[in-house]
Amino acid sequence: xxxxxxxxxxxxxxxxxxxxxxxxxxxxxxxxxxxxxxxxxxxxxxxxxxxxxxxxxxxxxxxxxxxxxxxxxxxxxxxxxxxxxxxxxxxxxxxxxxxxxxxxxxxxxxxxxxxxxxxxxxxxxxxxxxxxxxxxxx
Amino acid sequence: xxxxxxxxxxxxxxxxxxxxxxxxxxxxxxxxxxxxxxxxxxxxxxxxxxxxxxxxxxxxxxxxxxxxxxxxxxxxxxxxxxxxxxxxxxxxxxxxxxxxxxxxxxxxxxxxxxxxxxxxxxxxxxxxxxxxxxxxxxxxxxxxxxxxxxxxxxxxxxxxxxxxxxxxxxxxxxxxx
Amino acid sequence: xxxxxxxxxxxxxxxxxxxxxxxxxxxxxxxxxxxxxxxxxxxxxxxxxxxxxxxxxxxxxxxxxxxxxxxxxxxxxxxxxxxxxxxxxxxxxxxxxxxxxxxxxxxxxxxxxxxxxxxxxxxxxxxxxxxxxxxxxxxxxxxxxxxxxxxxxxxxxxxxxxxxxxxxxxxxxxxxxxxxxxxxxxxxxxxxxxxxxxxxxxxxxxxxxxxxxxxxxxxxxxxxxxxxxxxxxxxxxxxxxxxxxxxxxxxxxxxxxxxxxxxxxxxxxxxxxxxxxxxxxxxxxxxxxxxxxxxxxxxxxxxxxxxxxxxxxxxxxxxxxxxxxxxxxxxxxxxxxxxxxxxxxxxxxxxxxxxxxxxxxxxxxxxxxxxxxxxxxxxxxxxxxxxxxxxxxxxxxxxxxxxxxxxxxxxxxxxxxxxxxxxxxxxxxxxxxxxxxxxxxxxxxxxxxxxxxxxxxxxxxxxxxxxxxxxxxxxxxxxxxxxxxxxxxxxxxxxxxxxxxxxxxxxxxxxxxxxxxxxxxxxxxxxxxxxxxxxxxxxxxxxxxxxxxxxxxxxxxxxxxxx
Numbered sequence: 001x002x003x004x005x006x007x008x009x010x011x012x013x014x015x016x017x018x019x020x021x022x023x024x025x026x027x028x029x030x031x032x033x034x035x036x037x038x039x040x041x042x043x044x045x046x047x048x049x050x051x052x053x054x055x056x057x058x059x060x061x062x063x064x065x066x067x068x069x070x071x072x073x074x075x076x077x078x079x080x081x082x083x084x085x086x087x088x089x090x091x092x093x094x095x096x097x098x099x100x101x102x103x104x105x106x107x108x109x110x111x112x113x114x115x116x117x118x119x120x121x122x123x124x125x126x127x128x129x130x131x132x133x134x135x136x137x138x
Numbered sequence: 139x140x141x142x143x144x145x146x147x148x149x150x151x152x153x154x155x156x157x158x159x160x161x162x163x164x165x166x167x168x169x170x171x172x173x174x175x176x177x178x179x180x181x182x183x184x185x186x187x188x189x190x191x192x193x194x195x196x197x198x199x200x201x202x203x204x205x206x207x208x209x210x211x212x213x214x215x216x217x218x219x220x221x222x223x224x225x226x227x228x229x230x231x232x233x234x235x236x237x238x239x240x241x242x243x244x245x246x247x248x249x250x251x252x253x254x255x256x257x258x259x260x261x262x263x264x265x266x267x268x269x270x271x272x273x274x275x276x277x278x279x280x281x282x283x284x285x286x287x288x289x290x291x292x293x294x295x296x297x298x299x300x301x302x303x304x305x306x307x308x309x310x311x312x313x314x315x
Numbered sequence: 316x317x318x319x320x321x322x323x324x325x326x327x328x329x330x331x332x333x334x335x336x337x338x339x340x341x342x343x344x345x346x347x348x349x350x351x352x353x354x355x356x357x358x359x360x361x362x363x364x365x366x367x368x369x370x371x372x373x374x375x376x377x378x379x380x381x382x383x384x385x386x387x388x389x390x391x392x393x394x395x396x397x398x399x400x401x402x403x404x405x406x407x408x409x410x411x412x413x414x415x416x417x418x419x420x421x422x423x424x425x426x427x428x429x430x431x432x433x434x435x436x437x438x439x440x441x442x443x444x445x446x447x448x449x450x451x452x453x454x455x456x457x458x459x460x461x462x463x464x465x466x467x468x469x470x471x472x473x474x475x476x477x478x479x480x481x482x483x484x485x486x487x488x489x490x491x492x493x494x495x496x497x498x499x500x501x502x503x504x505x506x507x508x509x510x511x512x513x514x515x516x517x518x519x520x521x522x523x524x525x526x527x528x529x530x531x532x533x534x535x536x537x538x539x540x541x542x543x544x545x546x547x548x549x550x551x552x553x554x555x556x557x558x559x560x561x562x563x564x565x566x567x568x569x570x571x572x573x574x575x576x577x578x579x580x581x582x583x584x585x586x587x588x589x590x591x592x593x594x595x596x597x598x599x600x601x602x603x604x605x606x607x608x609x610x611x612x613x614x615x616x617x618x619x620x621x622x623x624x625x626x627x628x629x630x631x632x633x634x635x636x637x638x639x640x641x642x643x644x645x646x647x648x649x650x651x652x653x654x655x656x657x658x659x660x661x662x663x664x665x666x667x668x669x670x671x672x673x674x675x676x677x678x679x680x681x682x683x684x685x686x687x688x689x690x691x692x693x694x695x696x697x698x699x700x701x702x703x704x705x706x707x708x709x710x711x712x713x714x715x716x717x718x719x720x721x722x723x724x725x726x727x728x729x730x731x732x733x734x735x736x737x738x739x740x741x742x743x744x745x746x747x748x749x750x751x752x753x754x755x756x757x758x759x760x761x762x763x764x765x766x767x768x769x770x771x772x773x774x775x776x777x778x779x780x781x782x783x784x785x786x787x788x789x790x791x792x793x794x795x796x797x798x799x800x801x802x803x804x805x806x807x808x809x810x811x812x813x814x815x816x817x818x819x820x821x822x823x824x825x826x827x828x829x830x831x832x833x834x835x836x837x838x839x840x841x842x843x844x845x846x847x848x849x850x851x852x853x854x855x856x857x858x859x860x861x862x863x864x865x866x867x868x869x870x871x872x873x874x875x876x877x878x
Contacts, residue, residue, distance in 0.1 A: 007287075009139075009220035017143075024140040024213065029184075032213060036185050052174025054241040058184045058215060061240035062140075064279075065224050092139060093222065097281065099304070107304045108222050231543035234518075236534070245534035247518035249556070263543070286517045288532040297517050297531040 010110040012087060023088035025095035027066040027074045033059045067098050073138045080130045084123070087111075098131060139221060140240075141214050144190055145180065147172065150203045151195075165189055168208055178289035181216025182241040217242050217296050222283045224308060225298075227276055230263040237280060242294055246282060250299035252306070272307055274300075279309040369648045370489050371412040376641040377496050378408040385439070403428070407436050411446070411487045415468055415656045416663075418461065419483040437485055444491045449484045449659040464663040467670030486662070489654045496645050519557040522547035529554060 007013055024032070037059065040047035048056065068074050081091045090109045099105040102124040106112050112119045147168065155163040169186050176182045193207035217223070217239070225237035225244055234247040248257070255265040255274065264275035274280065282298040282305055300306045385404035410426055411417070423433040440446040461484070518531040527549050529537060537545035537554065545554040656662045 007219045009218040009222075009284075011220070013220075014218045018139075018141060018216065018218075022142040024142055026140070029140045029213060032187060033185060036187070054174040054176070054182045054215075055184055057238065058140075058182070058213075058240040061226075061238070064226065089139060097222065097224070104304045107302075229538075231538075233534070233538075233543065233545055234531075236538075243535060245531055247531045247534075249516075249518055259543075285515045286532055295532060295535055297534070299515060 464666035
């Protein structure tokens with residue numbers, strides 16, 4: 001049983017270090033990276049040359065896959081999700097993928113249904129509904 | 139998944155960078171050193187967002203260099219086995235397809251593509267269902283699950299699947315256009 | 316054992332309402348079967364009773380299901396019949412279920428393993444969290460602490476002269492074991508299911524030219540600019556898809572349609588399995604003597620008749636290991652309090668207190684065996700015996716204690732009877748009867764403790780012959796014993812015999828007391844060499860272990876019929 005073999009995000013086995021760490025949704029990363037990119041633009045003529053490939057690819061990625069663009073919406077999404085006793089990781093998966101049904105949400109985040117956790121389908125539906133409202137009024 | 143974490147690094151600085159701008163020099167060197175790197179443990183370091191603390195410098199014996207322990211906040215990207223994420227298809231061939239999720243590359247082998255999708259060679263190689271309703275080709279967006287990661291000192295590579303419920307193509311730019 | 320101690324035993328054992336399966340009855344406070352934990356809550360120390368038995372069984376099943384094939388040899392080493400030490404891990408784990416904390420060198424001696432070899436195995440288990448270890452630089456005082464603890468938990472007496480060395484101790488990590496078993500079962504089921512459904516498996520590729528193997532994680536390195544295919548890094552040959560093991564056979568050419576057909580068939584099969592209600596007995600009819608079933612053809616036919624947990628079924632087909640008993644056992648253990656011996660230090664301290672309270676520790680007690688060969692007596696927790704109970708869910712702690720019909724007595728058991736002292740003879744006289752008929756030769760005794768050592772096999776053969784010859788003699792002796800109340804009779808073992816058995820008794824002295832109790836139920840004590848130097852042959856355990864193994868096998872079969 002190597003450490004790698006044990007890793008399984010579906011069961012929240014992502015290592016203590018990451019389980020306790022602050023997770024970021026794509027939309028949040030997008031805000032952070034764009035802010036940083038703007039700062040670079042102010043001091044440099046050619047900011048794209050200043051950043052690493054990892055930065056560039058990440059920025060493209062999060063811009064493409066951000067469900068929410070405006071900072072207020074991003075804040076609301078986190079607030080809604082954090083009312084539901086989710087771990088950081090679960091919260092961000094839901095925020096990134098925006099499942100439409102409870103069934104889909106559980107397929108994306110199987111740990112929602114692990115024993116001892118009180119996430120009924122109704123509660124999950126309600127949460128997803130709240131998220132879609134944010135999106136609609138963004 | 140992206141994380142915001144605190145990491146620590148011992149920075150060695152030459153005395154010529156000392157003086158009023160020592161801290162600035164330290165930070166810009168740190169950014170140059172760590173942004174864009176990848177470690178198996180923490181994943182890809184995307185961007186440094188802040189400095190937590192700079193410790194007391196220690197002169198290294200026999201050299202003029204001084205070592206400063208620096209704690210910094212950064213955004214990292216670390217894929218996990220079992221994680222579901224969205225990615226952009228970059229290459230399609232008869233063995234399967236490659237996709238990219240930020241800095242990480244993911245390969246989906248043919249047997250982890252749903253059975254009802256056939257490979258079509260040509261200018262724009264793709265996997266298509268028999269009724270033509272779903273097509274996987276370059277630039278389309280897929281939702282996939284990571285089933286294996288290969289982590290070495292400087293690289294992370296993933297193997298994924300789209301053969302499960304709620305996985306597969308989420309948006310086909312060709313179809314949209 | 317006199318009446319008083321017997322009463323005392325009963326008194327201590329009643330509160331836990333457990334009928335013991337073991338033939339070795341519990342010793343007073345620190346019975347090997349029942350461990351009392353002093354938990355400190357605000358009401359002061361509370362005596363909790365933890366029944367070890369189900370956990371021991373769990374460990375033994377675990378050992379057989381998952382560590383059967385463990386070998387200390389690495390794959391590239393040439394495997395000869397002689398160096399093949401598979402099964403060794405099972406032996407070690409079994410032995411550990413009879414102990415609490417044990418000094419590793421003593422364990423090595425007892426199992427006749429090289430210390431290095433044992434360490435390797437133990438380290439392996441430590442990595443898996445099955446075993447707790449403790450290392451310490453032993454001062455005379457430290458060694459004494461351990462000896463005292465052993466004495467308290469066994470009633471035996473430890474060797475006093477211990478050198479100043481770093482000693483390692485180990486103990487089964489019972490609190491972890493439940494989770495480990497659950498995790499292992501879970502992983503195995505998932506893996507099988509994935510493989511069956513062709514899901515979550517990392518595709519493998521092979522080079523037809525140089526036979527190199529790759530998998531999908533190498534994809535980035537294998538992709539070629541010229542064409543669509545993956546190419547071997549070594550010879551640039553075009554790689555082909557390797558078909559997975561369970562469902563291989565026909566699709567070696569990597570033909571996609573064939574692959575799809577196969578998968579469809581498999582899926583179809585899975586559905587059938589889930590739907591149909593057919594008994595396992597029928598499976599046995601179909602399979603008959605069929606050892607290994609390849610591909611799905613046979614399976615498909617069988618599945619028309621069957622509906623079993625298909626994951627279990629496939630595991631059984633592929634690995635030929637019965638994991639159902641393990642799963643049953645884990646369910647039984649689920650709500651039981653977990654035995655926890657604590658750290659070595661805590662264990663010693665507790666044992667010391669227990670001993671003091673009992674006033675039990677008397678190194679000069681004539682009933683205790685004399686140390687010899689530098690051995691340290693171990694707590695003896697009963698013989699290796701894995702039982703598989705079927706059907707009923709509540710049988711976990713019920714006993715088959717006095718059921719000697721299950722236990723095939725090897726002849727050397729009777730030889731041990733000969734080694735008993737006068738006191739023992741005296742107190743056991745009334746129950747003693749020699750049942751030579753039941754002492755058949757156990758053929759696979761060798762496997763359990765000797766780990767297939769050819770030399771020991773020879774020895775065993777020799778013993779068989781020797782004991783067979785002795786049986787008659789013993790019968791006569793026993794008869795005589797029954798007539799004379801104080802048998803001062805001595806049968807001197809011939810010198811060769813003595814020397815052969817002496818190297819088998821190392822480290823086993825302390826078991827005498829437990830084992831004498833077993834003999835009450837099973838074997839007549841026959842006196843030999845009444846000089847107080849008791850010999851306890853290691854083969855006792857081997858025999859018990861192997862007969863336990865036989866039972867296990869038999870019952871596994873039954874399990875399939877009834878489960």
